[in-house]
Amino acid sequence: VGVGKEPVDLVPDDQVDRFLADAHKLISTYYTLENPTAFTPESCELRVEVDLTEDDDDPDRVLLRGFVDRIDVAPDGRVRVVDYKTGRSPGESFESRALFQMKFYALAIYRLRGIVPARLQLLYLADGQSLIYTPEKAELDRFAKTLTAIWKAILKAGATGDFPPKRSRMCQWCDHKAHCPEFGGTLLPYPGWPSSPGETSHAEAVSE
Structure with missing residues (x-):
């Protein structure tokens, strides 16, 4: 896969075969749902x-x-x-x-x-x-x-x-439990919110 002439490594080399096999399976399933040549x-x-x-x-x-x-x-x-x-x-x-x-x-x-x-x-x-x-x-x-x-x-x-945090099944994949009250964590200081769409927030200013 590439963007222009520069290659983009989307999949690690050791996972390419599995990636292609999964993609082939999805495409095969698609053809059981509809015929793309019919429209x-x-x-x-x-x-x-x-x-x-x-x-x-x-x-x-x-x-x-x-x-x-x-x-x-x-x-x-x-x-x-x-x-x-x-x-x-x-x-x-x-x-x-x-x-x-x-x-x-x-x-x-x-x-x-x-x-x-x-x-x-x-x-x-x-x-x-x-x-x-x-x-x-x-x-x-x-x-x-x-x-x-x-x-x-x-x-x-x-x-x-x-x-307010809301516990769900997705929490098991979250890397920020240490800062989540649902898991006994401590919230980080709130960086603020832009008062207008064009305004730079404190968090954005710090990142710059």
Whole structure:
């Protein structure tokens, strides 16, 4: 793999064979889910950005940015948003979390194009499963308000430094337990939060 003429070592030499075998398995599974020669995507890895801020005078802009794996558009104009996952499909209790990201993309496309995607589709290449969801306009409007509330909560936490820890299974891979109250650790001094998007925080200033 390379960028321009310079090689990029993404995988250690002793892991290349396993990496290629895993990639071959994922690609083979993909071909059991759909035939890529049967359609032509409108776009792949599309960068999207949309402003959800309702009040033009609100200094705290709510900007959505992301990359959509694939967008298909049918002859009748219907839009399908597809995202690839190298992991396994989630259990039923975790489906809503998986769809959160897809609703994010659907909302961005809806705001940019004025069209509610007809289908959101997650393809799980580890076990050959797919998760399909059909969003509605009213649902996306509510989702926009949810994202706005989340962002305002983040800003409030950033101003106060109040970020309560939440223990989960992911904690077993965390290298910062010594600084986490959940594990009896001591918090490091809070470096502060930029009061505006263009302002440099204390943490950024120190790193410079």
